[in-house]
Amino acid sequence: MFARLTIACALAAVACAFTPSAAHAVSPGSGRWYWPVGTENFQGWDGYWVYRASNHSWHMAQDMPAPVGHDVYAVGDGTILESGADHGYGGVLVVLHKTAEGKYFKAVYGHIWRGSHTAVGDKVTAGQVIGRVNECRHVHFGIHPGKAYPPDNNPYRGHTYIKSKTYGWVDPVKYLRANPRILDYAAPALPVVASVETMDTATVLGVADGEVYWTIGADDAKATFARSLADDGETRELGADSALPSLDATRFVPAVAANSFTLADRLPLLTLKASSSSPLWGHAVTFSGTLKNAVGAVFVGATLVLETSPDGLSWSKVGSAKTGLAGAYSVGYVPAKRISVRVRFVAPETYLPAESRPTTVAPRPAIAAPVVPSTVREERRFTVVGTVTPHHTAGPSPIMLHVQRRVSGTWRDYPLVTTTYRDSGSASLYRGSPTLPEGTWRIRAEAPRDDLHAGKNSAWTGFKVR
Template sequence: MKHPGILPRVLRGITTLLLVALVLLCAAPAMAAPTPGTGGWYWPTATEDFHGWSGWWDFRGYCWHLAQDMHSPAGKPVYAVGDGTVLESKYVRGYGPGGGLGGAVVILHKTYDGVEFKALYGHLANLKYGRGDTVKAGAVIGTINNSSPNHLHFGIHPGKKYPSDNNPYRGHTYTKSNTYGFVDPVAYLRSHYRIDPYKAPTVATVASVHTTSTALWARACSGRLFWAEAAESGPQTWTCSLPNGTAACVEPSQTVPVHDSTRYFLTVVKTEPAIVVKDKMPRLSLRASDRTPARGKAVTLSGSVKNSAAKPFVHARVRIERWDGSKWTYVTSSYTSTTGTWSLKYTPPGRAILRARFIPPNTYSTGVSASLRLAVSTRSSLPW
């Protein structure tokens, strides 16, 4: 016997399930943006750790790299570093698998003080924005495509104008003296801020006020204290200034600071006045006299440790470390001169990824670092 009421009930049940699924899908939260990193920028692959990947000015046998490669698995989101306007968004040759068509986006961004620069995001799929669109900081602009190995090609060209050859997607140069106006993107973001670095932190208001000018203890106030190369209590301290004009210092041994790659700060609690932040962060550089030395030949490694005002960190210890495939291992060390510069001789045993690290006198801080590659051959040079 047939039951004419059964089929409509089944269809109604299926329809209800589909509607519920659709509602849940529509109600799903949007993908969360990463946490801002150094300078307040949203780093495109949600990390500032790029060691082991092709960096700015890496030599590739016949050309030089004009960007920083950032590893990320295929399908992972790529984020806009800041607010901006899309200048170019299309699939172009060279940014896809095997050098074929792949997504590339050029966005015009601004620093907190109005300095404009263009950021190139290459090797993308699923482009989310078109030319002329407005993009918010941390917005997903696409995903990593299937280029092998999977990575983002990230370049920066300061100003509004396109590169001198009018190619906004340029990723390499065949002439060592011509960068086409591109700059080291990681160094640029770490020295040009998205948010004002001198904004005073918010603090809690309580009855007692701590304003000593000789030392500011860890439980005295709420805010950020910045590493300085000199202050009243010694050559290297944490320092801040108070609204009444007095300077306050914290010896490194009195505090347990934390860090976010290049900015050292500590958080302390419950009092006012607020601290006026003075940014005097260390900046470390690393160079090699020869990036492709012959086997057994020593190269000169050199660099400097200075703050954002170009003042030197004197007698600062710089560690040289080598990447062994799984971790950084200690090689040697040097100390900066009165001008903040350092140099030493090093004979690489083979191809090497090196980094120099400056570590302040506090075992709880991992320091700032800079890295480079060395290619070693029995010949005078070797394509990298």
């Protein structure tokens, strides 16, 4: 229910003379969002959680002032979820938007004359004019994070009468400032991983096996030194005849002074973690991790590519993601079969390209519990049947029917019955025809792990043989 009595201004009968406009707001504001009235100066109008004594309520939005008829802009790209002629506002839109980090939120634009192309389901673009300010001379702008509607199922709610209940509404100005619409690529400074004092100007230097190496002098006076990268440990001099390990000059960038040098590390560290290594078939796995440099500084707005490979040799792109403000990314993928997955960093600039370690995921088939006749005769053949999803792309595959008998209060294994399931193209049936002696029994179907799928057992079905 929505109480019209709570409108903060008197609504005149609105003769909407709004004409379609492709115009856009002049420029984005904080976080590259377009502010609904083109400015983020709200001039003392009621913000989030302002108490209104007149009706004993707390305001759950930011009121953004503008003259009657002023353009109202979409803060970002989005989809119209609700388009209301009144709802206490004299016109209101609810738009689903998404942040650069992939978070959805719903924004309420209240007290507006709605523009054209603002029917439910219409798409809007960032900065697009979606309406005009009505006689209230301000836009009531509220944000409710997530795709789901508030618990009271009121997507228009602008205030609360109960101080402890926000129904999930947040401070819209703070939210937009904390969650940018666009993240520009920003790499951290190249990290110095070794800083070494030397007796003279170092010439050959590099890093191998966790140690930093350098050479001083030439010919007969040449000396080579090594020191651990990990700590400020002792410097050791290597014998004249000791061979220098091959130095990774691509990865480590030297800066040499008369009596010292530093080395910067160009290799980013890209981690990858799967939310599940064996999701149920048809369900997405979320791959997430971080992109940081050698000293843990994060890459913001870096483009990452999700790749899969059946053999670990040839890789193909199946998705992409961007790192957020904390260097973290998250991307979903639905594996159809057992496959290796990795993520790759594609915008190296001063850094080297980087790959995560691959991880393997394999979907679990869905197996229905076996269906057994209500009456099973001892030593008579009977039929056990059930379904497997998906159908097996490699053709019929073995399914084990695992049978157990109740003996002295415990379940004891009975020799397994093997069956194959028949691929009908849509639903696959497994079917077995065992004979069993009298007793109390249970049976389940077991799909063993194979090249394409993870293993999966059905639930048990109990039955009696008489």
